Amino acid sequence: MLIELKNKKDCTACGACYNICAQQCIRMSSDDEGFLYPEIDTDKCVQCGLCEQVCPVINGKNERFGDKPAAYIAWSNNSKFLEESTSGGVFASIAAMLLQKNGFVYGAAYNKDNVVEHIEISKLQDLKRLNRSKYVQSNTQKTYQSAALHLRNKEKVLYSGTPCQIYGLLSYLKLKRISTENLITMDVICHGTPSPKLLKEYIKWQEKDKKSNVTSIAMREKRHPRRYFSVPVTKVNFGDGKSSELAANMDYYGRFFLGEISSRPSCYSCSFKTIGRISDLTIGDCWFSRAITGRTDIPFDVTLCLAHTEKGKELLECAESGLTTVLVDLEKAVKCNGGMIYKSAIPDNRRAEFFKELGDTPLDELAEKYFPTEPKHESWGLHKIKELIKMLPVVYEKYYFSNKKKEFDNRCKRVIPPEAYVKKTI
Secondary structure, three states: OOOOOOOHHHOOOOOHHHHHOOOOOEEEEEOOOOOEEEEEOOOOOOOOOHHHHHOHHHHOEEEEOOOOOEEEEEEEOOHHHHHHOOOOOHHHHHHHHHHOOOOEEEEEEEOOOOOEEEEEEOOHHHHHHOOOOOOOOOEOOOHHHHHHHHHHOOOOEEEEEOHHHHHHHHHHHHHOOOOOOOEEEEEEOOOOOEOHHHHHHHHHHHHHHHOOOEEEEEEEEOOOOOOOOOOOEEEEEEOOOOEEEEEOOOOHHHHHHHOOOOEOHHHHHOOOOOOEOOOOEEEEEEOOHHHHHOOOOOOOOEEEEEEOOHHHHHHHHOHHHOEEEEEEOHHHHHHHOOOOOOOOOOOOOOHHHHHHHEOOEOHHHHHHHHOOOOOOOOOHHHHHHHHHHHOOHHHHHHHHHHHHHHHHHHHOOOOOOHHHOEEEEO
C-alpha cells in the first residue's frame, strides 16, 4: 500500500518516504501555507508499501523507558565556536572533532537563495554554515541516502536536526538494515518549525524596506557572548553592507514564531516530544545554568544536553570534544526549559486566517494586526534606574542572576506529566 495523508497533523515532512522510494515516484511539494508534504505519482507507484513502513509517525510506539537520560550543561572551550553558535557551541565542538577524523556532518544551512535545507559537509571551514538555529522547516532532501552510503563504507557520520528528522533518518536506516555503529544523532529542543513561505515573505519585505538584497540572516545574534544570555536578536545583513538588529519580540518574524501562529500543523501535536528519545543527544538552550548548579563560576552561555545513550555520554565527557561539562539534575533541567522538551506548542486560534493573508498582505501590516506592538508603561525614572544598573557590571550581575533565580524557583514548582516519561521507538 502507498502512504495516504489523511490529516496534515500526521506528517512532519521528515523526508523518510521520499528517500526510501526506489521508484522515485514521491516528491516533496509545498502546500498553500508553504509547508512540504509528500506527493505521490500513482502512475509510477508499484504499491511496495515502503513509504508506509518507513513513516516514523505511523510506526512509532510510545514505550515506558527505564534508564532516564543523563542531563548536563556544557559549553565549548573554543571561543570561536561559542561566538558562532546559538548557545554553548556543543554541536560545533562535536562536529569539529568528527570532521578532523575525516567524518561527515549533516545539518540545516541557508542556500544561496536563503532557503533552509539539510546539507553534508566534510571540511572544517564549512562548519559555520551549520551553526546557529534556523527557525524554519528545513528540507532534508536526499541526505538520508547519502548518510547511509557513508555508513555502509564504515565512515563516521554526525546528523543533526529536529526530533522528527532524526526519527525519520533512523527509521530509514533500520528499514535499509544499515548499521548505526558509526552514526551520531543529535536532535534539538524544538519549539516548532515555521513555514518556509513566511521566511520568503520576511526576506521580501526586508529587501523592499531596506532597498537592498538580503545576504544572510542570524535568528539568534549574540550581543553579550560568555557573559549574559542576551535577549534573542534577529540580525539581517544586506548587500549594501548595512545590517539591522531587532529583539525577537519586536522583529516581525520573531513575533509570528513566538506567537505560535506560523508553525506546521504537526508541531502542535508533536509525536516526538518526550524526555526519552532514540537519538544520542538532545541539545537546547539553558537559561538557568547558575541556578541549576548553585555555582557562580559557570558562564550563562551554555547548552542543555540530554544524553540518551552511552555514545552520547562519552561524546560529552571525552577530552577530544573540547567541551566543559557539568552533570545536573534531570528534573530541574527539564522544568527550567519551560516544558518544550515534552510539550507541544498551542496554536493561535487565528492561524488559518493568518495563512490566508500571508503573501497578499504586507508583513508589517500582518504583524501589527495579529501581534501589535504593546506600549511601554514603565515610568521614565524606573527606566533610567534600570539603564544605570546595566552600566555597573557587578551590580547588574547580582540583579540579573537574582531575577533568574526567582524565575527558576517558580519553574521548579511545575509538575512533569507522566506521559512525558516515555520514549517513542520505531
